[in-house]
Amino acid sequence: MALETLRLITIVAEADIAARLTAELARLGVMGSNVTAGEGAWRRALEGHGPHEWSGPTVRIEAVVSPRVADAVLARLSLAWFPHYAVFAWVCDVGVARPGKYA
Amino acid sequence: MAETLELVRLNLLSPMVLAFALGAVAAWLRSDLRLPEAFQAGLTVYLLLAIGLKGGVALGAAPVGAILPAIAAGVGICMAIPLWCYPALRRLGGFARADAAALAAHYGSVSAVTFLAGLAYLERARVPVEGFMPALLAIMEAPAIIVALLLVRQREAASAHEGLGAALREVLVGKSIVLLLGGLVVGALAGEAGYASVKPFFGDVFPGMLTLFLLDMGVTAARRWRESAGVGRFLIAFALAAPPLNGMLGAAAGAAAGLSVGGTAMLAILAASASYIAAPAAARLALPEANPGYYLAAALGITFPFNLVVGLPLYHGFAAALAGGR
Numbered sequence: 346m347a348l349e350t351l352r353l354i355t356i357v358a359e360a361d362i363a364a365r366l367t368a369e370l371a372r373l374g375v376m377g378s379n380v381t382a383g384e385g386a387w388r389r390a391l392e393g394h395g396p397h398e399w400s401g402p403t404v405r406i407e408a409v410v411s412p413r414v415a416d417a418v419l420a421r422l423s424l425a426w427f428p429h430y431a432v433f434a435w436v437c438d439v440g441v442a443r444p445g446k447y448a
Numbered sequence: 449m450a451e452t453l454e455l456v457r458l459n460l461l462s463p464m465v466l467a468f469a470l471g472a473v474a475a476w477l478r479s480d481l482r483l484p485e486a487f488q489a490g491l492t493v494y495l496l497l498a499i500g501l502k503g504g505v506a507l508g509a510a511p512v513g514a515i516l517p518a519i520a521a522g523v524g525i526c527m528a529i530p531l532w533c534y535p536a537l538r539r540l541g542g543f544a545r546a547d548a549a550a551l552a553a554h555y556g557s558v559s560a561v562t563f564l565a566g567l568a569y570l571e572r573a574r575v576p577v578e579g580f581m582p583a584l585l586a587i588m589e590a591p592a593i594i595v596a597l598l599l600v601r602q603r604e605a606a607s608a609h610e611g612l613g614a615a616l617r618e619v620l621v622g623k624s625i626v627l628l629l630g631g632l633v634v635g636a637l638a639g640e641a642g643y644a645s646v647k648p649f650f651g652d653v654f655p656g657m658l659t660l661f662l663l664d665m666g667v668t669a670a671r672r673w674r675e676s677a678g679v680g681r682f683l684i685a686f687a688l689a690a691p692p693l694n695g696m697l698g699a700a701a702g703a704a705a706g707l708s709v710g711g712t713a714m715l716a717i718l719a720a721s722a723s724y725i726a727a728p729a730a731a732r733l734a735l736p737e738a739n740p741g742y743y744l745a746a747a748l749g750i751t752f753p754f755n756l757v758v759g760l761p762l763y764h765g766f767a768a769a770l771a772g773g774r
Contacts, residue, residue: 361732365614382485389739395547396678396741400671402485429736 348440351447352415353407356422357385358432360402366426367406373417376447378408387431399431409439409447455761459569465756467659471666472753475674483664491661495564496624498650498657499582500631505643506579508636514706515580518715521705522584525698525719526591529556533690534599541682543742549600550731550738551683554747555690556592557723558585560624561665562755564658566717569760570710577710586628588718590619593730600735614733619726665752673749679742687722687750691759695720699766713767720759722747 354375358366360382367378386400410418415436426432441447459465474481483491507515530552537548563585570577594616619625635643643650698719702712724747731738 359732361729365733384485389741394544395680395739396745399741430732 346442348442349444350438351409351441351444352412352436353409353439354415354418354434354436356406356432356434357383358404358406358426359387359430360404362426362430362432363404363406366404366432369421369425370406370408370418373421374414375408375410375418378406381405381407385431387433389431403431409441411447452761452765455573455764458572459761460757462569462572463659464565464568464655464662467663468666468669468753468756471663471668472670473666475667475670481663482667483660488661488664491657491664493623493627494650494657495654495661496560496627497631498654499560499564499567499585500628501635501638501643501646501650503580503582503585503628504632504635505638505640506635507583507632508639510578510580514578515583517705518578518580518584518702518707518711519587521701521707522588522715522718523591525694525701525715526556526558526588527595528697529694529719530592530596530599534596537686541680541686544737545600546735546738547742549596550727550735550743551686551746552599553593553596553731554722554724554727554743555694555751556596557590557727558588558718559721559723559747559752559755560585560628560725561661562721562752562759563714563718565662565756566714566760566763568655568658570713570764573764575710575713575764576708577714578707581711581714582628583632584715585718586625586632589625589723589726590616593619593723593727597730597734616730619730622726622729624726662756669748669753672745679745683742683746684750687746688754691720691722691751691755692762695759695763696766699763699770702767703770707771709764709767709771712771713764716763716766717755717760720755720763722751724748724752 356366363380367380370378381404383403383405384401385403386398389397389399419434419436422432422434471481533552533555534548537543537551538545543551567577695716698716699712702715707715724744728740728744731743732740
């Protein structure tokens with residue numbers, strides 16, 4: 346079967362912000378995503394006074410998107426989410442069947 | 449004096465407090481003890497719905513004239529607490545605005561689990577409580593969060609303003625208020641006769657479920673405490689001093705509203721408690737720059753255990769002193 350290369354974007358974030366984050370992804374053109382609950386530990390996004398090490402419930406959000414949407418998502422995360430929240434994201438290329446489902 | 453000591457003993461040796469201590473010791477020993485996430489979430493739903501149902505039955509039978517002063521007292525206390533906490537944390541503690549507002553919101557809002565533990569304590573002490581108190585629990589969750597966010601908004605405008613609506617929505621449609629208010633409505637409509645059919649599950653099993661929940665809370669509280677090195681002496685002192693002060697305010701308001709000793713004690717317990725479910729979610733949305741390490745460590749790691757072990761008999765004592773003749 347012929348596969349088309351798209352981008353798999355994976356976001357791991359603190360669970361409290363999951364609903365707002367997935368709504369933001371939809372606004373940026375993500376057509377669907379998979380959300381898995383988890384437990385994690387991280388350093389606080391903002392450096393300052395007080396405790397930095399933290400742990401608690403997290404979500405892992407995965408979505409297959411076009412390169413254009415992946416860029417838009419990363420740009421938005423960098424601007425509005427990374428400075429304030431525990432949000433981690435990475436992108437890799439994946440070969441998908443039925444590319445029209447994603448982009 | 450002997451009676452007071454007996455109440456303290458009754459509280460410390462209750463299965464709920466002992467289960468909480470067991471959970472804390474397990475966390476300290478780095479045991480793998482933990483309730484499965486889904487079971488813990490289910491327990492939360494059960495406890496909130498159970499208390500809502502029971503309160504709804506009582507609410508349906510209570511005269512409006514008795515409820516309104518209690519609601520006014522509860523809302524007034526919740527709105528007043530952030531007004532003293534915020535400047536104290538800013539000026540005496542040197543906290544940043546967002547951190548001070550987030551802490552003020554947590555201490556002004558209320559803890560459902562402390563409320564449940566308070567009810568169980570008063571039941572063991574054979575002190576009757578007005579049945580409509582769960583309505584107060586639901587009503588008292590949001591006002592302090594609004595006041596605390598407005599305190600920041602007044603000074604910092606845009607960023608807090610953007611988050612205010614989202615934070616309020618988070619609180620008002622959060623499961624604790626939906627289950628409490630929903631349970632109150634269901635209980636009021638079903639009445640005593642309807643409630644009787646579900647009482648074996650929602651009433652008789654309740655203390656056991658609460659004990660199980662507090663076992664897990666012990667693990668959570670101890671972990672938060674361990675994680676939160678660096679909160680500073682001032683915050684530790686605040687987390688220990690604010691509950692008795694707020695409890696005294698709550699007892700005075702309850703007595704002024706004409707509540708019984710049990711009702712006054714419950715209002716004191718609510719005022720002394722610090723939220724760690726609704727307020728953290730709201731603070732994360734509206735005050736992202738506030739450090740969760742401060743407010744969760746203070747509310748969950750320090751104030752909650754203090755209230756559970758020392759606070760409940762203390763607030764009962766305040767209530768007995770101020771509303772003793774009723």
